[in-house]
Structure formats: C-alpha cells, structure tokens
Amino acid sequence: MLDVENLSFEYMRGAAVLDGVTFKAEEGELLAVLGANGAGKSTLFHCILGFQRRFGGDIRIAGESVRRINTRSLAKRIAFVPQSHAPTFNYTVFDMVLMGTSAQIGSLVSPGKTQTENARRAIEILSIEHLAERGFTHISGGEQQLALIARAIAQQAKTLIMDEPTANLDFGNQIRVMTRIKELSKQGFTIVMSTHNPDHAKWFADRVVALENGGIAADGAPENILTEDLICRLYHLQINDLRRFYP
Amino acid sequence: MKTRVALTIIALGVLLCIAVIVSITLGRFSIGVSEIGRLLRGLEPSTEQIGAIFFNVRLPRIIMACLVGCCLSVAGASYQGVFQNPMAAPDILGASSGAATGAALAIWLELSSQMVMIFAFVFSFGTIALVMLVSHAARGSRLIGIVLAGIMIRSIADAVTSFIKLVADPNNVLPEITFWMMGSLAKTTPQAVSLALIPMALGIVPLLLLRWRINVLTLSDDEAKSVGVNVRAVRFAVIICSTLITAASVSVSGLIGWVGLVIPHLTRRLVGNDYRYLTPACMLGGGLFLLLVDDVSRNLFMTEIPIGILTSVIGAPFFIWLITRKSEAL
Numbered sequence: 001m002l003d004v005e006n007l008s009f010e011y012m013r014g015a016a017v018l019d020g021v022t023f024k025a026e027e028g029e030l031l032a033v034l035g036a037n038g039a040g041k042s043t044l045f046h047c048i049l050g051f052q053r054r055f056g057g058d059i060r061i062a063g064e065s066v067r068r069i070n071t072r073s074l075a076k077r078i079a080f081v082p083q084s085h086a087p088t089f090n091y092t093v094f095d096m097v098l099m100g101t102s103a104q105i106g107s108l109v110s111p112g113k114t115q116t117e118n119a120r121r122a123i124e125i126l127s128i129e130h131l132a133e134r135g136f137t138h139i140s141g142g143e144q145q146l147a148l149i150a151r152a153i154a155q156q157a158k159t160l161i162m163d164e165p166t167a168n169l170d171f172g173n174q175i176r177v178m179t180r181i182k183e184l185s186k187q188g189f190t191i192v193m194s195t196h197n198p199d200h201a202k203w204f205a206d207r208v209v210a211l212e213n214g215g216i217a218a219d220g221a222p223e224n225i226l227t228e229d230l231i232c233r234l235y236h237l238q239i240n241d242l243r244r245f246y247p
Numbered sequence: 248m249k250t251r252v253a254l255t256i257i258a259l260g261v262l263l264c265i266a267v268i269v270s271i272t273l274g275r276f277s278i279g280v281s282e283i284g285r286l287l288r289g290l291e292p293s294t295e296q297i298g299a300i301f302f303n304v305r306l307p308r309i310i311m312a313c314l315v316g317c318c319l320s321v322a323g324a325s326y327q328g329v330f331q332n333p334m335a336a337p338d339i340l341g342a343s344s345g346a347a348t349g350a351a352l353a354i355w356l357e358l359s360s361q362m363v364m365i366f367a368f369v370f371s372f373g374t375i376a377l378v379m380l381v382s383h384a385a386r387g388s389r390l391i392g393i394v395l396a397g398i399m400i401r402s403i404a405d406a407v408t409s410f411i412k413l414v415a416d417p418n419n420v421l422p423e424i425t426f427w428m429m430g431s432l433a434k435t436t437p438q439a440v441s442l443a444l445i446p447m448a449l450g451i452v453p454l455l456l457l458r459w460r461i462n463v464l465t466l467s468d469d470e471a472k473s474v475g476v477n478v479r480a481v482r483f484a485v486i487i488c489s490t491l492i493t494a495a496s497v498s499v500s501g502l503i504g505w506v507g508l509v510i511p512h513l514t515r516r517l518v519g520n521d522y523r524y525l526t527p528a529c530m531l532g533g534g535l536f537l538l539l540v541d542d543v544s545r546n547l548f549m550t551e552i553p554i555g556i557l558t559s560v561i562g563a564p565f566f567i568w569l570i571t572r573k574s575e576a577l
Contacts, residue, residue, distance in 0.1 A: 049473055075475025082470055088331045089465045089520040099463050103475025108456040110523050155474060 001027045001190045002048070002078075002159055006057035009043055017043045018055070018214045025192050025207075027158070030185035032201035032222070033194045035211035036235050041194040044211070045161050048192070050074045061159060075103035079152035081162040081193075084144035086137055093139065093147045094132040097122055100151035115154075122154035126180060142173025146180060153184070160184070162193035166200060178204050202226055210234055252518045259517075259531035263313070266538050270309050273546050276300050308435040308545075309538060311443070312554075315432070315500045316510070316537025318447050318492035320529040323507030324514070325454050325489045328461040328522060329482045334394050336508035337493040341401035343504070345374025346497035348404045351411045351424050360442060360498075368446070368494035374400050375490050430503040430555020432541055443499045450492035451530070457485060458522035465520070503537070503555045505562025510536055512569050 002025040009018040018040045025031045035041050046052045048059055050066055059066045061077050069077070079100065091099075100122070101115035111119075123132055126146050131139055136147060145165055152160050165181060166174040174197075182204050185191045195201055201208045202222045210218040210225065212234055218225040228246075232239050271283050278297060285292065292298035319337055326335040326342075337343045349370025353363040381396035382389065408428070415421040454461075460481045463471045471478045496503070510533045511525070517532075518524045537554070540561065544554045 046469075049469075051469055051472060071472055071477050072475040075473060078473075080470065080473030082467070082473075085467075087466060088333065089328075089515075091462070091520055095462070095521055099466065100474050102459070102463050105459075107460055107477075107481065110459040151474070 001025055001029075001062060002192065003060040003063075004044075004048070004057075005060070007044070007047060007059060008056035009040075009047055009052060009054075016214055018047070021057075021211070021214070021216055023209045023216065023219055025159075025190050027190050028185060028188045030182060030191045030204060030206045031193070032205035032208050033192065033211060034198060034201055034208055034234060035194070039211040039234075040214040041211055042163065045080075045163055045192075045194065049078060049080050049161055072103050075155060075157065077157050078159045078161060079155040079157040081145075081148050081152045081160060081165055083163055083165075083167050084141050084148060090135045090137045092133050093128065093136055093143075093150075094119060094123065096136050096147055097132075097150045097154050100154035101156075103155065118156060119150075119154045122150040125153055125184075126150040140173070142169050142177055145169065145173070145177050149177075149180065149184070153189075158188070159190040159192070162191065164194050164196060166195065166197065174200070198226055198231055252521075252524050255517050256524060256528050256531065259528060259535060263531050263535045263538070266535055266542075267309055267313070270312075270538055270542050271301070271305055273542055274300075274305060278305070303437060307437045307440045308432050308541070310440050311432050311435040311499065312538045312541040313534035314440070314443065314447055315496045315503065316506055316533035316535070317530045318451065318496045318533070319503065319506040319537075320510035320514070320533025321451060321454055321526060322489040322493045322496075324511035324522070324525055324529045325461060325485050326507075327511060329464050329485045330393055331465055331467075332390050332393055333512070334390070334508075336505075336511075337489070338502075338504045338507060339394060340397045341374040341378055341404060342371045342490055342493045343497050343502055343507075344401040344404040344408070346371035346494040347428060347502050348374075348408045348411075349494075350427070350498050351408045354424055354427070355411050355415050355420055357420070360439065364442070364446065364495060364498040367498035368491060370404070371494040371497070372487070372490045374404055375486060379486075426553070427501040428555075429553035430501040430558070431544075431551070431553045432500055433545070433551055435499070439499050443495050446495040447492050450488040450495070453484060453488045454492075455526055457481060458526045461485060461522045461526075462520075501553075501555060503558050505558045505566070506533060506537060509562045509566050509569070512566070516569075 005022050007018055007021040008016060010016045021044065033041050047055045050071060053067060066074060098111050098115060098119040101111050101118050104115055105111060123129055126149060128146050128150060131143055136144060166177055169177060178200055181191060205222050208222045208225055209216060210230060217234060218230055228239060228242060232242055268283060272278055272280060278301060282293060282297060286301055292301065323336040326340060327333055346367040349366035350363050353366035377400045378396045382393040385392035385396060412421060412424055415424055460476055463474060463476045464481060468478050511529055514525055514528045514532045518528045540557050541554055544552050544557050
C-alpha cells in the first residue's frame with residue numbers, strides 16, 4: 001500500500017536527516033514508527049505527505065510515486081492526523097470534520113450534501129456524535145484527537161498518517177484513542193503513526209519501524225524486535241536504568 | 248444553530264434596508280418617505296431639486312458608505328483567515344497606509360481618479376508584500392511578527408505620505424490630501440461610485456467563492472495541505488482580492504480606520520467563525536455600520552466631521568470592550 005524506498009532527505013547540504021529509509025506498510029496494517037526526538041520521524045511524515053518534495057529515493061502509494069501526485073489527489077489517498085493543538089479560530093467539531101472533505105470539491109464551492117454525509121458518517125465511526133455541535137477549543141485533548149481522526153476519515157483516504165496521536169493526553173485518553181485507532185486498522189485503513197511510547201507500539205501495532213539517526217534500526221513485529229537492547233539504543237539509556245522500571 | 252445564524256444574516260439585511268431608507272430622509276435637505284416611494288417606483292421627482300439631491304448627492308454617498316464598509320470588513324475578515332491571525336486588518340497590516348501613500352502621490356502628481364486608484368492598489372500591495380516578507384524573516388511568534396511588521400512598514404508608508412504633504416502645494420493639493428487622509432465620503436459622486444464598483448466587485452466575488460477554502464486556511468499550513476488545499480495559491484488569491492478592495496475603498500474614501508478589525512470581530516460573535524456565513528454577514532454588517540457612522544458624520548453638526556475621525560472614536564473603545572469581554576462557550 002505504502003512503499004518507502006531508499007528515502008533520503010537533507011534540509012542543508014551534507015546534513016542528512018533521513019538516509020536510506022526503506023519500509024512497507026501493507027493494507028490494513030497498523031505500523032508504529034519509534035524513535036527518539038530528532039530521529040527523523042516528522043521529516044519522514046512530511047515527505048510521505050508531500051509537504052517536502054525534494055527528497056531522494058521514492059515514496060509510492062498504491063504503486064504510484066507521490067512526487068507525481070498533486071496536493072489534491074494526494075489528499076484523496078493519504079490523510080494526516082496532526083497532534084491536537086488550539087486552532088486560531090474556534091469551529092464546531094462538525095465543521096472541523098467537514099474540512100476533511102475539501103479535496104472532494106472544487107476550490108470555489110462549499111461542501112454539499114455528499115460531503116456533509118461523509119462528515120456525519122466519520123463522526124459516527126468515531127462515536128463522537130455528542131461532540132458534533134461543541135466548539136473544538138472547548139473539548140478535551142482526547143476528544144480533540146478523536147475529532148481530528150474523524151476529519152481524516154471524512155477525507156476518505158485509505159492511508160492515515162498520525163503524528164504522535166497520544167501526545168499530551170492523560171492515560172485514559174491515550175488508551176481510548178489507541179483503541180479507536182486499532183479498530184480503524186481492523187476496518188482496513190492503513191495506519192502509520194509515530195509514537196514516543198514503546199508500550200503503545202507493543203500493545204497496539206502490527207509492525208514497528210525503529211528510526212535511529214535518520215536510518216532504520218529495526219523493522220518487524222513488535223514482539224520480535226522490541227528488545228531491551230533496541231530500546232536502550234534508540235533512547236540512549238543504560239540497560240540498568242531501564243530494568244529498574246521494566247523488570 | 249444554523250437557523251440562528253441564517254436569521255442573524257437576514258436580520259442584518261433587513262436592518263441595512265431600513266438604514267438605507269432612513270439615511271435617504273436624513274440631511275439638511277429632507278426627503279420624505281413618500282417621495283422615496285415615488286422615486287423607487289421610477290416616477291419623476293416632485294421637484295427638480297429633490298431629484299438632483301437624491302440622484303447626485305445622497306444616493307451615491309449612501310451606496311458608497313455601504314460599499315466601503317462592506318469592503319473593509321470583508322478584507323479584514325479575509326486577512327484574518329489567511330494570516331491565521333485575529334489581529335489582522337487592512338489598517339493593522341499597512342494595506343490602508345500603503346494605499347494612502349500611493350493615492351497621495353497620485354494626487355500630488357495631479358493624476359486622474361483612475362490613476363489614484365491604480366497607484367493606491369500598487370502601493371497597497373507593495374506594503375502587504377513587504378509585511379509578509381519581513382514577518383516571514385522575523386523570529387518568534389508569527390502572530391506577533393506580522394503585527395510588528397505591519398507597524399514598521401506602516402510607519403515608513405506614513406513617513407512617505409508626510410513627505411509628500413510637505414512638498415505639496417499648500418494652496419490646492421495639500422488641503423485635498425489632508426482632508427482625504429482624515430477619511431470622508433463628502434465628495435462622493437455618481438462617477439466615483441461606478442468607478443469603484445468594478446474593482447470592488449472583482450475582489451469581493453472571489454472572496455465569496457473561496458470562503459470555504461479560507462476556513463481551511465485558518466488551520467495550520469500543513470493541515471490545510473493535507474486535506475488537499477493548495478495553500479500558496481489560495482492564500483495569494485485571497486490577499487490579492489482583499490488588497491484590491493482595500494485599495495479601491497481607500498482611493499475613494501480616504502483612510503477610514505478600525506472598520507476592518509471591529510466589524511469582523513463583532514460579526515464573529517454573531518454568526519461564528521465559519522466563513523460561509525461570516526463573509527456575507529461582514530458584508531452586510533460593515534455596510535450597515537459605516538452607513539450609520541456616515542449619517543452621524545453628516546448630520547450631527549452643521550459642518551461635517553470626517554468619518555475616519557468618527558470610526559476611530561467609536562472603533563477603539565469598542566474593540567477594548569470586545570477583547571475584555573469574556574468569550575461565550577459553544
């Protein structure tokens with residue numbers, strides 16, 4: 001479904017942020033990207049989403065190179081779920097979700113019946129009907145994250161890229177959001193999410209890709225690759241420190 | 248919710264119609280309501296004098312007040328959306344000052360009124376471009392950066408205008424520039440209305456069509472791109488159109504401050520932030536506001552008070568009230 005091949009990227013000449021990154025995400029797979037701050041997770045996502053187009057190597061979505069897909073067509077295939085944050089202007093959750101349908105209509109028109117229906121269905125899938133008419137800035141961080149996921153669903157893309165969907169959420173909300181994400185992948189969505197929490201990768205992901213200094217340190221099923229050694233290497237920890245908390 | 252918003256917009260439209268009729272009757276030379284009825288039905292005016300005042304003076308001025316109010320508010324609301332900044336407005340960003348500099352230069356060179364408008368647009372767009380460049384290069388918060396850049400560039404534009412005033416002929420050109428800098432609709436002619444109408448329509452129509460895209464642009468750039476919006480193209484189009492209607496307004500009415508900041512904020516309170524409703528509501532609300540202020544400006548005293556002075560006197564305290572009021576929960 002999503003095919004990243006020998007991807008390299010540098011903001012400045014000679015300072016590679018990504019180098020030789022290769023991995024695949026199959027249809028319906030929940031793939032977690034692990035890595036320390038600065039390992040290149042965000043840059044990787046920016047390349048996949050077409051925000052950065054001057055990368056080396058290739059990224060293919062359903063066999064087609066993202067370089068050759070324009071912003072609007074790309075949005076029909078890949079949706080982005082950013083970290084929840086306060087928007088400049090407050091919109092209702094429904095309108096926020098409705099914005100996900102923008103690629104389905106021309107620039108000079110407003111969403112019509114089909115788009116409204118898509119947004120309504122996305123809100124149903126996430127079971128947040130009770131929030132629809134609330135203001136986005138007046139709901140909790142966890143609820144905001146669910147609304148942003150609903151927006152990606154309304155976009156009707158089959159691949160979802162999620163940038164640390166559980167960042168800044170309390171424990172209950174982390175589990176609630178992750179459970180919903182897991183359900184979506186079971187419904188056939190291909191999901192690539194970054195996370196800081198190895199536990200989330202272990203509990204929920206089908207596969208883990210570990211990034212280290214812009215390259216791939218490990219790639220495989222969480223039970224196979226999430227070893228103490230790898231965690232220590234990724235996050236620059238001493239094995240004794242880690243064992244104090246994870247015996 | 249949606250019904251309440253629709254009703255608010257209809258109410259604004261009705262209020263605007265009433266205000267237009269009342270404004271026609273107001274003035275040193277009163278025109279009765281029955282006379283307005285006659286004129287609206289296309290009948291001959293009862294005296295020639297009434298006809299002359301109605302068609303050449305009062306009606307053009309009322310139309311112009313509505314148009315300028317509408318344009319400045321829509322420009323303000325649109326700038327706020329695409330700059331993701333609630334403090335953006337034609338006067339804050341320097342678009343008005345830039346237009347003023349261009350217009351003052353054209354007046355000083357004794358060019359035609361079309362050229363005044365073209366100069367106003369070119370200078371106004373130049374100022375906005377500079378503000379964007381500077382704020383882009385500035386470190387720190389983008390919200391503050393753009394406001395600060397606006398203040399800096401505006402002060403340069405104002406300095407140039409002052410210099411033009413200094414070297415302008417004190418007998419005829421200087422009074423014209425000075426009076427015009429204070430903002431006034433007193434010199435509105437039917438010709439000025441038809442001249443301003445074209446660029447205003449050219450700017451407002453795309454802003455109305457793009458209003459859903461402006462909603463999306465209020466998100467972060469990355470988010471807007473990820474849902475399939477060509478951020479650069481849409482932002483550029485919105486800025487061009489907003490600057491065009493600002494320049495058209497400034498070139499016919501002079502500097503009328505605060506409308507572009509206060510009316511969008513007041514309208515946001517009434518109908519919410521969704522540009523599908525905000526833009527039409529701003530058009531009606533801005534027209535209504537400036538028409539009422541202009542009525543005060545021409546009727547309160549024997550001599551006219553320039554409308555720019557009035558909008559500042561009303562606008563600044565109003566804005567203070569607006570930002571200190573607690574926001575209501577949705």
